[in-house]
Amino acid sequence: MENRSEGSGPPDPAIMSERRKLINLAYRLLGSLSDAEDAVQEAYTRWYTMSEEQQASIETPGAWLSKVTSRICLDMLGSARARRERYVGAWIPEPVPEPTEWSRQGRPSDGTVDPADRVTLDESISMAFLIVLEAMTPAERVAFILHDVFHFPFADIAEITGRTPGACRQLAFSARRRVDAAQPSATPTVEQARIVRDFKQAWEAMDIQALVGLLDPDAVAVGDGGGIARAALEPLTGSGQIARAYAEFVRLATDATILERTVNGQPGLVAQQDGRTVTVFAFDIVAGKIRHIWAVRNPEKLRSWTEGWTEG
Numbered sequence: 001m002e003n004r005s006e007g008s009g010p011p012d013p014a015i016m017s018e019r020r021k022l023i024n025l026a027y028r029l030l031g032s033l034s035d036a037e038d039a040v041q042e043a044y045t046r047w048y049t050m051s052e053e054q055q056a057s058i059e060t061p062g063a064w065l066s067k068v069t070s071r072i073c074l075d076m077l078g079s080a081r082a083r084r085e086r087y088v089g090a091w092i093p094e095p096v097p098e099p100t101e102w103s104r105q106g107r108p109s110d111g112t113v114d115p116a117d118r119v120t121l122d123e124s125i126s127m128a129f130l131i132v133l134e135a136m137t138p139a140e141r142v143a144f145i146l147h148d149v150f151h152f153p154f155a156d157i158a159e160i161t162g163r164t165p166g167a168c169r170q171l172a173f174s175a176r177r178r179v180d181a182a183q184p185s186a187t188p189t190v191e192q193a194r195i196v197r198d199f200k201q202a203w204e205a206m207d208i209q210a211l212v213g214l215l216d217p218d219a220v221a222v223g224d225g226g227g228i229a230r231a232a233l234e235p236l237t238g239s240g241q242i243a244r245a246y247a248e249f250v251r252l253a254t255d256a257t258i259l260e261r262t263v264n265g266q267p268g269l270v271a272q273q274d275g276r277t278v279t280v281f282a283f284d285i286v287a288g289k290i291r292h293i294w295a296v297r298n299p300e301k302l303r304s305w306t307e308g309w310t311e312g
Contacts, residue, residue, distance in 0.1 A: 030077065032301075067159065091224060193267040195285055196285075203247070203258065208240075212239045216289040218237070221295065258270070280305060
């Protein structure tokens with residue numbers, strides 16, 4: 001581990017084994033893998049710059065690292081809001097692939113995948129869930145994720161946020177209402193996969209009527225190019241507009257290959273050109289219809305997708 005103080009010795013395996021949990025925590029709090037890695041790195045730096053006596057005085061190092069990481073993320077969320085106000089176009093959370101297909105180094109097929117760097121995929125990491133989190137205040141997001149996802153007691157959350165346990169309880173309750181209102185009962189994964197596959201087939205065939213039939217009439221499609229890759233600055237709304245725009249994409253991008261992949265734990269698609277992933281598509285499916293499509297094209301958010309893929 002870099003930045004250790006003199007005399008602190010080599011990294012403690014027990015301490016380093018907390019990394020996976022910390023990455024999972026930080027990613028849910030921030031919606032960005034690169035920011036999550038920075039937050040976790042900073043937490044470890046603070047641990048290893050302490051003296052051995054200071055480290056020995058901490059009864060549960062894992063809990064200490066989780067609290068410090070959470071505080072760092074809370075601070076980062078405040079500054080992230082300001083950065084995202086200057087972001088070109090829509091900001092979508094950074095998508096993550098299936099853990100077996102991804103490593104922090106972006107080379108999932110070379111046998112060097114580090115389990116400590118994987119993000120565990122469950123319902124708390126779906127793109128629809130992360131989008132709801134983006135509408136919360138930093139304090140709401142932290143209180144909700146720490147309590148409802150990672151089961152922190154409100155007393156610990158109060159220590160992290162600088163608020164009372166009662167205030168943290170209210171923050172989590174408010175956030176939970178947002179989530180419940182935004183997320184109706186989930187569509188079974190098998191059904192989601194079928195709908196995404198049908199969408200892919202209709203899309204490749206440029207069958208506008210079939211696409212319209214798969215989309216909710218009030219569907220919304222959002223693109224994130226970050227001012228680097230080409231993407232619509234405004235969302236596409238309505239099944240007809242989305243179907244026509246996506247058919248035009250296939251017509252123009254004749255060298256693109258569309259593949260079925262797991263995106264944030266849900267069935268999704270990726271577009272590849274010359275074997276390199278250029279767009280990741282996440283879907284929100286409600287009552288058998290596609291309600292949202294999120295297309296991430298910003299290459300800075302696709303580093304975990306850009307190497308090691310094979311067609312199939």
